Amino acid sequence: MPAEPGWWAETVGEHFGDWTAAAAVLTKLGFPEEAKSWPIARLSTGERLRLALVRALIVGPKALLLDEPTAALDLASVEAVESLIADRIWAGLAVLWVTHDAGQAGRIARRQLVVEAGSVREEIDQ
């Protein structure tokens, strides 16, 4: 999932084949049921990031590459996203998460790679 996700339809609901399944995950990230008809153009950056995350999770991936998925989120949303991803990791999902937040890396990662100037400077196993 890139830091600036792309959209191929005008409303939230059009990005999901199975809205019922999507709504179950969306509510965990603070979206109401009526979000289905919301226009993408009117969503905030944080809402778009959360929506893109759900869009990626709903297809049942085996691995997820996340590029700063909580960079534009408020604290409550950050917690909700971390909790959601942590649950999926426990369920067997492999996640490669890029973040500038060392605290977040400590909360989520089993293995941390500290990258500096394009090279791995440090490796931490938890």
Next chain:
Amino acid sequence: MTSYITLSYVDLALASVLVLINAGLSLIFGLKIHRSLLIAAIRMAVQLTLIGLVLTALFSLVSPLWTGLAVFAMILFAGQEVMQRQDRRLSGWWCFGLGTGCMMMSSVLVTVFALLTAIRPSPWYDPRYSIPLLGMILGNCMTGIALGLNTLTTSLMLRRAAVEARLMLGATRWDAAGPVTRDALRSALMPTINSMSATGLVSLPGMMTGQILSGVPPVEAVKYQILVMFLIAGGTGFGAVAAVLGGVYRLTDARHRLRLDRLAAPQAT
């Protein structure tokens, strides 16, 4: 004895005064199009005069070789036009090859179909029928393919993030490029649909008008025109579908990645 009124060169010179008036208006209003208008008018007159001479020779020869060569030359010129109408061209040989190949496939197929099933001249390749028919189909096919390919490449550039997003979520290249493909095909076929809708009400097509002026009964001219419109719609449709799908194939790869690096650098303006 001819059943139509022949035109003299004086008649043509008189009509050309209208173009000169337009050029004068351009000068008066500072539009700066008088030069291109006059060049286009002279080019048109020279090209049509030459094609008149070529057609006269072809019609008298009725040779499959010369007819085939004329067809081939027409398709090559049309391919060049398609290429020049692209804002962002495919790189390398694909740029000329895709549009030209699809035009050749669809226009020749549809022309041969019409010659063998509807018109049935003897011989079947009689240039008096095959060349004008191919010219009409090819001209429309060229416009459709040029519009379709241009919409495809520009839309893929503008909507790159959306296409990439679908690819990232596991969509195939055909699914991911689906909305862009549909837009490209719609824009390719729109002129044909508009033309069919407006024919008879808003406009009287050139071929039908020409036949009527040359003494053909209007009902017979209309039948020819309907046939030609169907052939144009079919040819443009086949050609545009092949060209747009070929474009999607070229601008993605077997690993379902978007390959916009296969577009040439933008043309300097």
